[in-house]
Structures are given as structure tokens and as C-alpha cells.
Amino acid sequence: MGNCEISEAHARELAKQTARKEELKEALQRDLVNCGHILFEPGCGHGHWLTDYAAAHPDTVCVGIDLISWRIRKGNDKKTKRGLTNLHFYKAELTEFLEVLPPDLRFERTVFLFPDPWPKARHHRRRMVQAGLLDELARRTNQGGELCFRTDDRPYFDWTIEHLESHPDWRIDDSAAWPYESETYFQGLMETYFSVVAKRVQGGE
Template structure:
């Protein structure tokens, strides 16, 4: 195998080990959590966690500086029911202990990757929806919001094609709080789905 590839594999294993260690420290052995993928600066999740002190919440983001800002918000408000960690979504799901299930998963303004040749980089993909469904609690909910019409249509199409999810027409959004990106946008589209 090429040396560069082996190095990347090693780095991925190190990152996953770090995520595992952090999860061991911050989560109880068994828990049902509300999970935000790509939490950015943590505006939405800190606000949700404050209003729902009994709900265990976890946010992840790829960018360390954003996770640091989110953790500062959590510390300032002295919140014990929310944690933010630097992690990539696929790696996070790989190491999430099977004793932890997701009651809800939230995507707020995920990167839209507008060029067709980049669509494969979008978080929402058929295989991902199946993997995610396997980690959900019974009746677990999927919340997705974007300003990008093409990514919204893509997500609706993938949910409709998936036997693991059912769109809940007219479902309420679980908590309103502007995120950093929501503040920058003129409008947005939201969809809620339930795991099958």
C-alpha cells in the first residue's frame, strides 16, 4: 500500500481513538442523546440545552476553532447537559458506542456543495441515511434545514427513496434559535423525518 495512504489510515485511527476517549469521559455508559452534526459555533445547541436541561446533547464539528467557541458558550452558561467535540461525522458514527442512541439528529445549514461534481461530498447520502437510521432510538427524528434549494430537494429525494426514513409533513421544528449561518441567510427550507 502507498506510504501516504498508510499515514492517512494511521491518522484516522488516531482521530477516532481521541473521539472515543472523549465520548467515554463525557457520556454516561448508556444514554439517549440529541445530536447536532456540523454544530459550528454552537448557538443552536447551547440554546436548546438551556431550555431542555434533562436532555443530553452532543454537537460535533470538523473545525477546532468553532468547537472551541461552542465550548466557551457552554462554559459561560455552566451547562452540564451539552458537549461539543471536534469530529468528522463518519468517524464519529463509527466509534459511537452501541449503548448510545440518538433521539434526534439535527443538521443546520450543512455545506451545500453546489457543483454537481461535488454532490458526493454532501453529508446526506443514501448509505449515510441507512447508517444513521441504525443508530436512532425508536421514533427518532431527523431535522434538516438549509438555505440551498438544490440541497433541500436532494435531501427530500434521498429521504423519499430511503426505506429507513419517512418524511413527517407539517411537523414542528423542535427549537428555534438563529445559528451563525441562519443569520446570514434571507430564507431557508426545513424538513423533518422519522426513522422507520
């Protein structure tokens, strides 16, 4: 009976996940079909940076996702207030989002701003930057496209540098400027931070 209860709970969770992904997939198809390239910010929080970026780049479609509903609501309030039609926020988890994103959509730039550092070694697998994620972003990014990463956490910064250096499709570009400066909520709380920009290259270049 115990096992049966567990598997029923598991089945309910799976059904919820399937419904959530289906709903997200429909929204993405409706909003992003035929838009070609996007600027993508995983873990966009309240959307401060992305809203400013979208206002300054009206020809770029900007997409932000976050796990937390009220942060996405705040982002959407900013979008509405400023009348930005090139900006979209979704409540979504990064892996699920990538699974249901229209397959032909390309990323011209992906920007990570102060992602959760998960400092304990046993939690490192929860960090957004992982070898598999760099594979997936490379698959979606044309040559010359960018991955930009900024954090106040030195160990997470070193982790990201190591992952980028060991990936055949990304090359760190020390001469590349940070694409756009506008203080994020978390940036405002930090005294120092570290930034890196990597370019998509042809594997082995």
C-alpha cells in the same frame, strides 16, 4: 522509490487517523457512557443553536460535532460560560464520529442546520446527507425519533427530500413542528430557508 515515498506518506496519514479516532473514542466513552439517548447536531459550527437547545432542555444530552477546531472552541466557550453539563462538543468528521461512537448510544433527534451544500455535481458525494448516512442514523434512532434538516440551498433541500422519500426507515412528517427555534450563525446570513422533519418508522410502514 517514488512508490515507496507515497506509501510511507500514506502509512503516516493512516497512523494519524488511527490515533485521532482512538482519542475521540476514549472521549466519547468517558462523556457519553450510560447516557442512553442524545440529541445530535452534525456540523454544529459555533454551537449557537445547540447551546440554546441544551439550556432549554436540561434533561437532554446534546452532542455537536464540527470539522473546524476554532468553531468547536467557540462552542465550548459558550458551554462553559453558561455552565451546561448536558452539552458536549467534539472536533470530528461525521463518518469517523459514527465509527467510534459507543454502539449502544441512541439518537432521539438529529438536526442538520445549514450544512455545506456542495453545489457542483461532482462534489455531491461530499454532502453529509447520503443514503448510507440515513441507514446509519436509522440504525441508531428508535421509532418516532426525528431527523430535522434546514438549509437555504433549494437543490440540497430537494436532494434531502428525495433521499428521505426513497428510504424505507424515514417518513417525512409535514405536521411536525421544527423542534426549537434559535437563529444559527448561518441562518442569520440567509434571507430564506427550507426545513423538513422526518420520523423514524419501521421499514415499509
